[in-house]
Amino acid sequence: MKDKITIPFLILLLTLYSCQKEFDTKYVHIEHSWSLDSAVYGDGKILLNSVPINDSILAVANSYSIKYIYTNNLKYTFTIFIPGHDLYSSGLVRPSLTKDACVTRVDKNNLAIFNTYMPTYMNGIPVYFSPTYSLSSTSVKGIPPATIFNSGYPIIKSKYTLIPYETDFTAERAFFSLITFDTSNFCNITSTKNIVIDNSESAPFYDGAYYSWTFYDKFFVTYYGQSFRIDTLGNVKSLLSDASVFKGKYIEQMFTLNNHLFALGWNTMFVSNDQGESWQIFADLGGTNWGRIQYFNVGSEVYAIYLSQIFSITLNGNTLNFQELDNDGLVGNQITSINKCGKYAFITTLSGLYYRDITTLNTKKK
Numbered sequence: 001m002k003d004k005i006t007i008p009f010l011i012l013l014l015t016l017y018s019c020q021k022e023f024d025t026k027y028v029h030i031e032h033s034w035s036l037d038s039a040v041y042g043d044g045k046i047l048l049n050s051v052p053i054n055d056s057i058l059a060v061a062n063s064y065s066i067k068y069i070y071t072n073n074l075k076y077t078f079t080i081f082i083p084g085h086d087l088y089s090s091g092l093v094r095p096s097l098t099k100d101a102c103v104t105r106v107d108k109n110n111l112a113i114f115n116t117y118m119p120t121y122m123n124g125i126p127v128y129f130s131p132t133y134s135l136s137s138t139s140v141k142g143i144p145p146a147t148i149f150n151s152g153y154p155i156i157k158s159k160y161t162l163i164p165y166e167t168d169f170t171a172e173r174a175f176f177s178l179i180t181f182d183t184s185n186f187c188n189i190t191s192t193k194n195i196v197i198d199n200s201e202s203a204p205f206y207d208g209a210y211y212s213w214t215f216y217d218k219f220f221v222t223y224y225g226q227s228f229r230i231d232t233l234g235n236v237k238s239l240l241s242d243a244s245v246f247k248g249k250y251i252e253q254m255f256t257l258n259n260h261l262f263a264l265g266w267n268t269m270f271v272s273n274d275q276g277e278s279w280q281i282f283a284d285l286g287g288t289n290w291g292r293i294q295y296f297n298v299g300s301e302v303y304a305i306y307l308s309q310i311f312s313i314t315l316n317g318n319t320l321n322f323q324e325l326d327n328d329g330l331v332g333n334q335i336t337s338i339n340k341c342g343k344y345a346f347i348t349t350l351s352g353l354y355y356r357d358i359t360t361l362n363t364k365k366k
Contacts, residue, residue: 032328032329033326033327033328033329033356033360033363034327034328034329034330034347034354034355034356035329035354035355035356036329036352036353036354037069037074037352037353037354037355038074038075039067039069039074039075039076039077039353040060040067040069040077040352040353044062044065044067044079045349045350045351045352045353046062046092046350046351047060047061047062047336047337047348047349047350047352047353048061048062048063048092048093048094048095048148048336048337048348049061049062049094049095049096049097049151049336049337049348050097050337050338050339050346050348051097051098051099051116051339052099052339052340052341053068053099053116053117054099055341055342056070056071056072056341056342057069057070057071057117057341058071058339058341058342058346059097059099059116059117060346060348060353061082061094061095061097061102063082063091063092063093063094063095064081064082065079065080065081065082066079066080066082066095066097066102066116067079068117069341069346069353071341071342071343071344072342074355080119080122082095082102082104082112083106083112083114083121083125083126084106084107084110084112092148092350093105093145093146094146094147094148094149094150094151094152094336095146095151096146096151096152096153096154096155096161097116097151098116098155098158099116099117099158100115100116100117100158100183101113101114101115101116101155101158101159101181101183101187102114102115102116102119103153103155103161104153105143105144105145105146105152105153106128107143108141108142108143109130109131109142109143110128110129110130110143111128111129111130111143111153111163112126112127112128113126113127113128113129113161113179113181113187113189114126114127114187115183115187119187120185120186120187121186121187124186126187127181127186127187127188127189129163129177129179129189129192131143131163131165131166131175131177133165133166134166134168134175136166136168136171138168138169138170138171139166139167139168139169139170139171140166140167140168140169141165141166142165142166143163143164143165144164144210144223145210146210147209147210147211148336149253149294149336150211150212150213151212152210152211152212153212154212154213154214154219155214156214156217156218156219156232157217158183159180159181159182159183160178160179160180160181160232161179161181162176162177162178162179162195162212162219162221162230163176163177163179164176164210164221164223165177167205167223167224169204169205169206169224172198172199172204172205173196173197173198173199174196174197174199174205174223174224174226175194175195175196175197176194176195176196176197176221176230177192177193177194177195178192178193178194178195178230178232178234179191179192180192180193193234195230195234195236197228197236199226199238204225205223205224205225205226206224206225207224207225208222208223208224208225208250209222209252210222210223210224211251211252211253213254215254215256215261215275215276216261216275216276217231217232218230218231218232218275218276219231220239220251220254220263220276222250222251222252222265225250226238226240226250227239227240227246227250227251227265229276237276237277239251239263239276239279242278242279245270245279245280245281246265246270246279249265249266249268250265250266251263251264251265251270252264252265252266253265253294253295254295255295255296255297255302256297256302257302257313257314257315257320258315259273260272260273260315261273261275261276262282262295263279264285264291264295266291267284267285267286267288267291268281268283268284268285268286268291269281269282269283269284269285269290269320270282282318282320283320289306290322292306293305293306293311294306295313296337296338298338298339298340299340302314303325303338304322305335305338307334307335308327308330308331308332308333308334308335308349309324309327310324310325310326310327310330310335310338310347311323311324311325312325312362323362323364324364324365325361325362325363325364325365326360326363326364326365326366327365329354330347330349330354333349333350333351333352333354334349334350334351335347335348335349336348336349336350340358340361342358343357343358344356344357344358345357345358345360345361
């Protein structure tokens, strides 16, 4: 009886096996609009800033290193390490980069200045600036760190940078150092000028993040809840002195478009038509997500990012127009900067460097 059951069962199995079709499994490579640069890998993919050195070299940086991408051969790079930094203790601290010079906070008492490309400190040590503090017992002392979307120590003409280092809340005074340096040879500091901002006649200093930008060869600074414009001679103008416009809303972002200077703070967009001399309210962004967008000047163009989304910004009369651009390949990656170098547009993210042909950068999102 057992044999009568087994033999028909084997015949059935052989019949089913002979009727099966063979299937080939093939993996299809999906081409994205934005491609990941495989030359940047490991924890080096956590990128915060970028700058074109020339038409064929792009520098990309995080808090502890600068990597150089040869845009004619995307898989060849070399790396330098920023002195006094490592990824885990420094966090997401964005260094200030121009094609000639880099300025970065080493710790609260030291600032490093060196050539961006092939820095001379590789044969020795970089130039350090250390502030001289007052003897006040009521002041907060130390160079403030930069933030993820703001470099903190911007550079004018590859020779000037401005550093806040002490605030006396009781006396309502803030202390800055205007540093002049030479990028030739060993990137020497040639002079420093102390600037004291007496804020007793306006709103008091209070807790708040530190931001700084440069436009029209002037520094624009937000420091402990106050915003100022400071030129390379050390002249200071309080931006919040026009209380009818700012109403105590300090500035958190700035960009230029069509000869207008725009500023954003506390969900309000401000605009200046005279290089920051006078201001007016441009738009109230309350109740929208527009105040959370980050703006980037790239040459004469302005781009904005929100997480992994990209927008091109244009001005039509009194209206800012936002056109969302194709971000295929970037979804889920936090964008930190956008630049152009050679024939490519580049985007740094917290998870890698991405690129696409520069002629397709402004492709609209479908």
